[in-house]
Amino acid sequence: MTDPLTLAQAVLRGETRAAARLITLIERDAAGLGPALDMLHRRGGGARVIGVTGPPGAGKSTLVDAMIRDWRDQGRRVAVLAVDPSSPFGGGAVLGDRVRMQRHATDPAVFVRSMSARGSTGGLARAAAAALAVLEALGVDIVLVETVGVGQTEVEVAALCPCVLLLQTSAGGDMVQAIKAGIMEVGSVLVVGKPTLGDADRTARQLREAVELNPRSAGGWRPPVVIADALTGRGMEDLRTSIDARFDWLAAHPEIADAEAAGRALAMARTAALAALAHDLRMLGADDPALADLAARVAARQANPAELRDRLIAAIALRFRTGPSSSP
Amino acid sequence: MTAPIRCLLGMLGTDVHSKGIRTLAALLRERGVEVIYLGEHNTIPGMVAAIAQEDPDVVGLSFSSGGYVDYTAQLIGAMRAEGLGDIPVMLGGGIHPDDHAALTNAGVAALFGPGTTTDQVMDYLAGLRR
Secondary structure, three states: OOOHHHHHHHHHOOOHHHHHHHHHHHHOOOOOHHHHHHHHHHHOOOOEEEEEEOOOOOOHHHHHHHHHHHHHHOOOOEEEEEEEOOOOOOOOEEEOOHHHHHHHOOOOOEEEEEEEOOOOOOOOOOOHHHHHHHHHOOOOOEEEEEOOOOOOOOOHHHHOOOEEEEEEEOOOOOHHHHOOOOHHHOOOEEEEEOOOOOOHHHHHHHHHHHHHHOHHHOOOOOOOEEEOOOOOOOOHHHHHHHHHHHHHHHHHOHHHHHHHHHHHHHHHHHHHHHHHHHHHHHHOOOOOHHHHHHHHHHHOOOOOHHHHHHHHHHHHHHHHHOOOOOOO | OOOOOEEEEEEEOOOOOOHHHHHHHHHHHHOOOEEEEEEEEEOHHHHHHHHHHHOOOEEEEEEOOOOHHHHHHHHHHHHHHOOOOOOOEEEEEOOOHHHHHHHHHHOOOEEEOOOOOHHHHHHHHHOOOO
């Protein structure tokens, strides 16, 4: 059973093994994925998709583990896509998120899949969007997407998830950090974790003030700030209530929700297009004597770097007119 | 460019000597392998469920205490019962040569005892492509 379309049909029946296999094929850029992913995309949309992001070691996986437990107590079925970074040197990875969630492994209503970022720098992996389509079609109630540990600018998760939890620890930065651009803008719910590490109340207060100062809070969704201790479970119910409130708000504001969803679709398509272009660009030039010749002339200061750039763009444009790369 | 090898690494039972498996995880990462790290104290059903969900190219078990013949046979039996018998299982750690035959009979695909080099493990993994 390795035909993508057969696997996709099994995914729609809720078969997790088929989902596992299909995600492997997606990661390998296997042939024949197009129709399968098209079908799954059209049939998806039933699950609440929630992103979890934050700096390395903030406690994302441990928080996900606690959320799984909380949702399972409510009888909800959960799938998790957990992305960890790949080495910029050898390309390898240690995917260590699952070890925090392994107690749910034998629960048939919980599916966890680890994924390496494989060089992507936006906090997710190139295969994440298609893998998410698989998990959404599995018939679960909730899909969690855990990013790699992020810095200030890896906001790709916001292009995938209508609700993003931004986790930081109680030792988080001061007011200036809280009003900076980038990662601080993508949280639908701001979570202060590891409350015993520092002054959780102070961190939460500063985050609330930053939310108040954000012009986008006026008339729009106002991200709640929740102090949650994944180890003791304190605050986890608050967190669940806040997530529910976000989805209730989206349901009550269908125009905004639809516009945001379209914006995410466009952002994802842009990211995918850039990745496809970058992939093809890297392939260009190695076996093209004319390009090599021009590069040598640029290096010898007999030609302009802009000319070489434009030659690359022209070659890519030609390539996409005659048949683009078929990556999912 | 072929996709990296995905290798699920874990320990079974009460064995707490996780230095070896963490070292191996780092060495394999260095060589471009994607290690799905399960750590110690896994149960047979828990590890089988993880294998089913992660769909790795290979499973690696590390043992630094006794009982590994039984544990390994149980795991491979449970994997076969779940239709996961096509995924090879390799073993590393304090494996006694006297047990090699029993482990091979149980279905272990590769044995890496004391003195194994990273190159030997990588040579084995490179030959695995499904």
